[in-house]
Amino acid sequence: MSVTAPVRYRHQPPPGEPGLPRLLPAAAQLALADDQATGVDFAAHLRRHGLLRFRGPALIEQLAAAGLTGRGGAAFPVARKIAAVASRGTKTVLAGNGAEGEPGSTKDAALLWYAPHLVLDGLQAAAEAIDASTAYLYLHERRGYPALVDHVRAALASRHAAGTDRATVELVVAPPRFLAGEETALVARVNGRAARPADKTRPVFERGISGRPTLVHNVETLAHLALIARHGADWFRSVGTAGEPGSTLCTVHGPDRRVHVTETALGTPLDRLLTLGDGVQAVLAGGYHGGWLSVARARQLTLSNAELRPAGAMVGAGVLVAFPAACCGLAEMANVARFLARESAGQCGPCRNGLPAIAGALSVVAQPRPAEQELVSVRRWAGLVTGRGACHHPDGTVRFVASALSVFAGEIAEHAAGRCTATDRAPFLPVSTPPQAESDWR
Amino acid sequence: MPEKPAHGRGVQLHVSPIACSGHGVCSELLPELVTLDEWGYPLIAAHGAIPASLARTARRAVTNCPALALSLRPARPDPRGNSEEAQRPAPARPGILRT
Amino acid sequence: MGTSTSTALWYASRATGVVALVLLTVVVLLGIGVNRQRRLPGLPRLATTSLHRSMSLLAVAFVAIHVITAIADPYVTIGIAASVIPFTSPYRPLWLGLGAISLDVMIALILTSLARARLGRRAWRAVHWLAYACWPVALAHGIGSSDDLRSGWLLGLTVACTAAVAVAASWRVAGALTTRRRAGQVARALAGTAAGTGPDDCVRPLTGAGAR
Numbered sequence: 001m002s003v004t005a006p007v008r009y010r011h012q013p014p015p016g017e018p019g020l021p022r023l024l025p026a027a028a029q030l031a032l033a034d035d036q037a038t039g040v041d042f043a044a045h046l047r048r049h050g051l052l053r054f055r056g057p058a059l060i061e062q063l064a065a066a067g068l069t070g071r072g073g074a075a076f077p078v079a080r081k082i083a084a085v086a087s088r089g090t091k092t093v094l095a096g097n098g099a100e101g102e103p104g105s106t107k108d109a110a111l112l113w114y115a116p117h118l119v120l121d122g123l124q125a126a127a128e129a130i131d132a133s134t135a136y137l138y139l140h141e142r143r144g145y146p147a148l149v150d151h152v153r154a155a156l157a158s159r160h161a162a163g164t165d166r167a168t169v170e171l172v173v174a175p176p177r178f179l180a181g182e183e184t185a186l187v188a189r190v191n192g193r194a195a196r197p198a199d200k201t202r203p204v205f206e207r208g209i210s211g212r213p214t215l216v217h218n219v220e221t222l223a224h225l226a227l228i229a230r231h232g233a234d235w236f237r238s239v240g241t242a243g244e245p246g247s248t249l250c251t252v253h254g255p256d257r258r259v260h261v262t263e264t265a266l267g268t269p270l271d272r273l274l275t276l277g278d279g280v281q282a283v284l285a286g287g288y289h290g291g292w293l294s295v296a297r298a299r300q301l302t303l304s305n306a307e308l309r310p311a312g313a314m315v316g317a318g319v320l321v322a323f324p325a326a327c328c329g330l331a332e333m334a335n336v337a338r339f340l341a342r343e344s345a346g347q348c349g350p351c352r353n354g355l356p357a358i359a360g361a362l363s364v365v366a367q368p369r370p371a372e373q374e375l376v377s378v379r380r381w382a383g384l385v386t387g388r389g390a391c392h393h394p395d396g397t398v399r400f401v402a403s404a405l406s407v408f409a410g411e412i413a414e415h416a417a418g419r420c421t422a423t424d425r426a427p428f429l430p431v432s433t434p435p436q437a438e439s440d441w442r
Numbered sequence: 443m444p445e446k447p448a449h450g451r452g453v454q455l456h457v458s459p460i461a462c463s464g465h466g467v468c469s470e471l472l473p474e475l476v477t478l479d480e481w482g483y484p485l486i487a488a489h490g491a492i493p494a495s496l497a498r499t500a501r502r503a504v505t506n507c508p509a510l511a512l513s514l515r516p517a518r519p520d521p522r523g524n525s526e527e528a529q530r531p532a533p534a535r536p537g538i539l540r541t
Numbered sequence: 542m543g544t545s546t547s548t549a550l551w552y553a554s555r556a557t558g559v560v561a562l563v564l565l566t567v568v569v570l571l572g573i574g575v576n577r578q579r580r581l582p583g584l585p586r587l588a589t590t591s592l593h594r595s596m597s598l599l600a601v602a603f604v605a606i607h608v609i610t611a612i613a614d615p616y617v618t619i620g621i622a623a624s625v626i627p628f629t630s631p632y633r634p635l636w637l638g639l640g641a642i643s644l645d646v647m648i649a650l651i652l653t654s655l656a657r658a659r660l661g662r663r664a665w666r667a668v669h670w671l672a673y674a675c676w677p678v679a680l681a682h683g684i685g686s687s688d689d690l691r692s693g694w695l696l697g698l699t700v701a702c703t704a705a706v707a708v709a710a711s712w713r714v715a716g717a718l719t720t721r722r723r724a725g726q727v728a729r730a731l732a733g734t735a736a737g738t739g740p741d742d743c744v745r746p747l748t749g750a751g752a753r
Contacts (some may be wrong), residue, residue: 389459467587470586
């Protein structure tokens with residue numbers, strides 16, 4: 001039975017970080033920004049941000065100097081991606097990816113709600129850089145932001161009145177699937193098929209939407225791009241680290257079940273973003289394809305791939321969870337593992353077979369009883385699915401599970417002795433409703 | 443579409459995970475390179491190029507795959523280099539995840 | 542041309558037609574065997590797919606002789622064109638037309654299968670589905686074009702071939718249904734225990750105007 005109680009949350013900028021927020025409205029403007037009309041009004045947007053300064057090849061130069069990387073999880077250098085598509089001639093296509101897929105991530109929805117014009121500016125600027133005449137914006141409809149699609153459509157209408165946009169923008173609604181935002185799944189959906197990942201033999205920058213070279217960027221990446229097009233590379237680098245410059249949006253889950261979206265500089269210590277007091281037993285960094293960290297370890301680390309990757313986690317799409325001490329880490333891990341197994345596209349044998357097997361075994365581990373056999377099986381299956389799917393779903397799932405088993409080792413010992421230390425049985429980590437039919441992938 | 447490898451460079455056996463439905467013909471033809479996991483899907487020894495002695499059988503496996511899931515790709519350089527070990531195909535064993 | 546040559550050609554056409562029908566039946570059975578990943582007893586897995594391919598080429602060879610002898614036979618007028626363009630034969634246009642359809646599909650199946658690697662999986666599969674139409678059409682052609690298959694041991698042979706294909710086809714359908722049922726079972730097992738809550742669960746996309 002899935003409980004679907006909506007949880008209220010608010011954008012909360014970090015206290016006193018200089019130069020922030022850039023993408024989302026400052027706290028003082030929040031009440032005003034909540035008024036739908038403010039986000040939508042193109043003229044108000046131009047008054048706040050000004051006009052674009054760098055366009056075309058000059059923009060690509062600035063992007064390269066700025067070192068902007070993708071904010072959708074893969075962190076690929078943006079300038080390189082654009083150059084790869086730009087070199088392919090005039091029949092190129094652009095897609096903005098707002099399909100977060102992660103139940104725990106709402107930063108793209110927040111961005112599209114509060115600052116749709118930054119995303120749409122970025123879409124136009126990127127389209128100009130690759131000489132594309134059509135751009136697609138791919139997004140979920142989300143309950144926390146009612147009528148998000150209509151909101152973006154209203155923003156488009158506001159721009160249409162001004163007449164400055166050159167590329168036509170088409171909205172495509174993504175199904176509420178975890179994998180819907182995967183690059184090749186996006187291309188499949190826009191091409192009219194189900195939103196399932198495809199073989200990587202022909203990369204999308206060669207053959208994508210309608211068979212044409214396609215550039216896909218996360219909506220937050222496009223928003224940063226729109227600001228770099230105004231303020232330049234040096235401005236972008238004024239926050240963040242040398243290796244990972246700029247700011248990023250995070251969806252922060254507190255141990256009290258409150259969730260907020262925030263914008264922070266890369267390289268910010270995790271203990272400034274999360275309350276890591278006694279009520280917290282572990283930290284998840286990078287969402288459900290990310291990695292678990294012990295609180296002690298998390299206190300030593302910053303929000304950067306340079307530090308998180310060696311620790312087995314990652315920045316990913318900026319999902320940070322402070323996991324409460326009162327909950328059972330193993331039960332929550334098993335619940336998410338079941339979710340990830342359900343969300344397999346079911347195209348590749350190892351994933352289609354392996355993930356349900358892993359989830360089934362973890363459901364036993366989640367109970368207060370010895371499960372040594374099941375743990376051995378999980379480790380075997382984890383080795384069998386890694387790298388054997390068409391996308392990184394099995395790999396990400398294994399990273400999530402393996403790090404959880406490591407961080408919650410103490411709880412495993414408790415369960416093996418027939419005990420569970422958890423006092424709070426209410427579900428904590430969000431999962432969404434399972435797909436019932438083939439149409440749930442469209 | 444798989445490209446023909448340049449003359450002189452080796453080829454590697456590649457399986458499309460989406461097309462593969464676990465027929466197992468490849469593991470019969472190339473037991474040195476392919477074993478099947480517990481669900482019947484192929485585990486291909488990944489290191490370096492296919493030895494010349496198996497090249498023809500590999501092409502046969504590609505043609506005979508009922509699902510058209512196999513292809514021959516230009517081999518990427520073996521991370522182990524040109525050592526004696528690198529010349530032998532690695533045993534197709536599933537990796538065990540160490541945590 | 543003398544009547545004896547004509548009779549010989551006519552008998553050759555009918556005989557190769559019967560053999561072709563049997564071979565096509567075997568090809569269909571083997572094809573379904575490949576799809577269901579069945580191994581022929583005592584043979585390697587490769588044999589099922591390998592035999593399916595070689596038998597299909599053999600079947601086409603017999604069909605070719607069947608068509609050529611029928612066209613060459615002066616007793617009945619069947620132009621070359623009528624062998625591939627359906628319903629254009631002066632002699633029994635309907636039944637020969639079905640044969641022409643079946644031959645057209647066979648040519649498509651063979652050509653696409655030979656060029657499989659270049660064509661790509663999706664295109665090849667799309668054409669290969671026609672095989673399920675090809676066999677019944679060929680059978681209808683056989684039953685209607687002459688009285689041969691309607692009596693005696695040839696009738697028995699026809700019934701046996703039909704029964705074999707019917708059984709294999711239902712086995713094929715059963716396989717697809719089982720796969721779907723198992724996937725449903727797995728999905729239900731995974732949905733079983735309580736799902737968590739989320740700040741907002743992803744909801745089904747709206748199907749309003751403009752939304753794809």
